[in-house]
Ligand SMILES: NC(=O)C1=CN([C@@H]2O[C@H](COP(=O)(O)OP(=O)(O)OC[C@H]3O[C@@H](n4cnc5c(N)ncnc54)[C@H](O)[C@@H]3O)[C@@H](O)[C@H]2O)C=CC1
């Protein structure tokens with residue numbers, strides 16, 4: 506026989522959103538193109554609370570005073586290291602989208618974190634799901650093609666070139682090419698104007714276009730005798746980065762140490 510349903514005073518109360526502790530978030534670069542979008546996304550998320558918005562000229566101590574548990578940084582390559590140092594020293598987890606990270610910078614952040622075993626920092630050249638998939642597909646395909654070149658295309662206000670995403674894609678492609686024992690991409694150029702063949706990132710040519718009307722776009726071109734494969738991703742709106750940013754904000758508290766890219770958060 507089915508037992509009778511519990512009476513009203515025996516039932517577990519349904520937890521209300523207001524009862525669930527929210528993660529407090531500070532945004533660095535809050536008045537910038539990405540920061541503005543992050544502020545909107547955090548404000549709209551019921552499980553997150555925006556406690557600090559910092560832009561240049563504001564006092565970084567405000568994020569600590571406001572009790573931020575996680576800081577999101579979309580600032581500039583020349584200031585981001587100081588921001589991370591401050592947050593790690595103050596036991597604040599960091600979600601970093603700012604570009605400009607090479608192996609030396611990553612090693613420096615990892616060294617800071619050794620003294621703070623509970624703090625997590627994720628540094629991601631791109632939070633867009635499509636862009637991450639493009640990188641993965643390029644890495645997978647690279648071993649089949651003698652030639653690979655990358656073209657990244659961005660809005661003209663971008664301060665760095667090539668993009669962090671293009672540099673990471675080139676490194677992943679280069680690693681796959683090395684693992685497959687491929688020689689350098691064939692190129693008979695003897696004479697070229699400076700820059701005509703792009704930047705050389707571990708043997709992969711990367712070309713940067715800056716054009717009014719664009720947001721963030723990337724093509725990976727691969728060639729073999731008689732065929733080419735072109736992989737392309739387009740971010741038409743900075744909203745495209747927000748699901749990845751929010752995922753990282755929600756997960757970083759349980760991911761101590763340094764994580765590069767959000768691929769593992771997505772199971773990629
Ligand atoms: N990982 C990703 O998915 C993405 C990364 N980015 C990267 O994010 C960075 C920012 O890009 P945008 O928002 O387009 O640039 P932006 O120039 O629009 O914004 C940067 C903001 O940071 C502020 N700022 C500068 N120094 C600061 C400091 N010391 N403390 C606090 N704020 C400071 C500036 O005043 C500005 O408002 C760039 O490195 C860009 O490449 C951009 C889009 C996506």
Ligand SMILES: O=C(O)C1=N[C@H](C(=O)O)C[C@H](O)C1
Pocket residue numbers: 604630631659663664667668669670671720721722
């Ligand atoms: O500055 C941008 O806009 C972007 N920066 C990141 C990069 O350099 O890869 C990510 C995306 O391309 C947009």
